[in-house]
Amino acid sequence: MQIFREIGPLRAFLIEKKGAGQSIGFVPTMGALHPGHLALIAVSRSQNPLTVCSIFVNPTQFNNVSDFEKYPRTLEKDVDMLEKAGCDVLFCPDEPEMHTRSSYLNFNFGHLETVMEGKFRPGHFNGVAQVVSKLFHIVNPDHAYFGQKDWQQFVIISTLVDELKFNVTLHSVETVRENDGLAMSSRNLRLSEKQRRQAILIPATLAEAKAKLKGGDSILSVKKFVEDTFESNPGITLEYIEVVNSKNLLPLYSVEEADRPILCMAAFVGEVRLIDNMFL
Numbered sequence: 252m253q254i255f256r257e258i259g260p261l262r263a264f265l266i267e268k269k270g271a272g273q274s275i276g277f278v279p280t281m282g283a284l285h286p287g288h289l290a291l292i293a294v295s296r297s298q299n300p301l302t303v304c305s306i307f308v309n310p311t312q313f314n315n316v317s318d319f320e321k322y323p324r325t326l327e328k329d330v331d332m333l334e335k336a337g338c339d340v341l342f343c344p345d346e347p348e349m350h351t352r353s354s355y356l357n358f359n360f361g362h363l364e365t366v367m368e369g370k371f372r373p374g375h376f377n378g379v380a381q382v383v384s385k386l387f388h389i390v391n392p393d394h395a396y397f398g399q400k401d402w403q404q405f406v407i408i409s410t411l412v413d414e415l416k417f418n419v420t421l422h423s424v425e426t427v428r429e430n431d432g433l434a435m436s437s438r439n440l441r442l443s444e445k446q447r448r449q450a451i452l453i454p455a456t457l458a459e460a461k462a463k464l465k466g467g468d469s470i471l472s473v474k475k476f477v478e479d480t481f482e483s484n485p486g487i488t489l490e491y492i493e494v495v496n497s498k499n500l501l502p503l504y505s506v507e508e509a510d511r512p513i514l515c516m517a518a519f520v521g522e523v524r525l526i527d528n529m530f531l
Contacts, residue, residue: 252330252333252334252338252339252340252341253339253340253341254330254340254341254343255340255341255342255343256342256343256344256345256348257344257348258344258348258389261340261342261389261390262389262391264340265301265303265340265390265391266391268301269391273299273300273301274298274299274300274301274393274394275299275301275302275303275390275391275392275393275394276294276295276296276298276299276301276302276303276392276393276394276395276396277295277302277303277304277305277386277387277390277392277394277395277396277419278291278292278295278302278303278304278305278338278395278396279304279305279307279382279383279386279395279397280304280305280306281306281307281308281309281322281437282306282307282308282323282324282325282326282329282343282437283322283323283324283325283329283437283440284306284325284328284329284332284333284437285427285435285436285437285439286427286435287398287400287426287427287434287435287436288304288332288398289332289336290398290424290425290427291396291397291398291424292304292333292336292337292338293336294396294422294424295394295396296336296337296338298394299393299394301339301340302337302338302339302340303338303339303340303341303342303390303392304333304338304340304341304342305341305342305343305344305386305390306326306329306341306342306343307342307343307344307349307382307386308322308324309349309378309379309382310346310350310378311350311354311374311377311378311381311382312374312375312376312377312378312379312382313375313378314372314373314374314375315372318524321441322437322438323437323438323440323441325440326343342389342390349382349385354381356381357377358376358377358380358381358411360376360380360407360410360411362500362501363376363403363406363407363410363499363500364376364377364407366403366493366495366500366502367403367491367493367495367500367515367517368403368404368517368526369403370491371490371491371517376404376407379404379407379408380407380408380411383408383411384411384415387412387417387419391418392419393418393419393420394419394420394421394422395408395419395420395421395422396421396422396424397421397422397423397424398423398424398426398427399423399424399425399426399528400426400434400435400436400526400527400528401526402423402497402513402515402528403500403515405421405423406497406498406499406500408421409421426527426528428454431451431454432451432454432455432458433447433450433451433453433454434453434454434525434526434527436525436526438523438524438525439525441523442520442521442523443521445486446486446520446521446523449484449486449487449520450487450520450525452480452481452484452487452518453487453516453518453525453527454527456477456480456481456516457514457516457527457528457529458529459476459480460473460474460476460477460492460514461514461529461531463476464494464506464512464514464531465531469505470494470503470504470505470506471504473494474492474493474494477489477492477516478492481518486520486521487518487519487520488518488519489516489517489518490517490518490519490524491515491516491517492514492515492516493514493515493516494506494512494513494514494515495509495512495513495515496508496509496511496512496513497509497511497512497513497530498510498511506531511530511531512530512531513528513529513530513531514528514529514530514531515527515528516528
């Protein structure tokens, strides 16, 4: 696996590969890799002769300084995992390489960034859009792969690609889960053993809510069920539960309003914030 820390040498390497007719698959990450990330690498490898992974803990998408400082950083382990997974290229720049100064550029995604994650993490998606735009310009991939767990982010990036006409095809890959159903996340590393057990409430409640909706229960009653479930479980706090149209993230009042509704949830286990979702 080739490892690059600077933009110039990486660009030169990838231009040569593209000139030889190789399509590039790209998996952008913030490191602390787990099998969910490796699933993205595997899909990319199955569709492209060259797979690039980036690791960059992007400060501009954290609206909480403490969250940024505590985000797990496990580069040595990540490199080993990527090599074993057959990744071809790793780009792991430092902060000055990606952000030479404070940016004046601001993205506005309308209602897409004012609901769910955007509502509770102001400025988050502007930071995401900034860094993803830079990475797409640097890597110039043919395909890019993202996990379903960050569905709102995927919708935002899809809008970014459409608006700025990036020549890249986006792919959302199904969430990889632990045996007990918890969605794999780098933030899981911050959970104590007790908190890890408590976190199972997130996928379990989502699954129950999904079953109730498919059984004909109203969205209002299902949201009340989820809220009551979390209120009766100390140590874990629900931030939001929403049922939205997966295409435009608009809230639904009945599941029949959209072709593909999705349930989205965020909760705090102690001070660790976790998100998850399930399609109906």
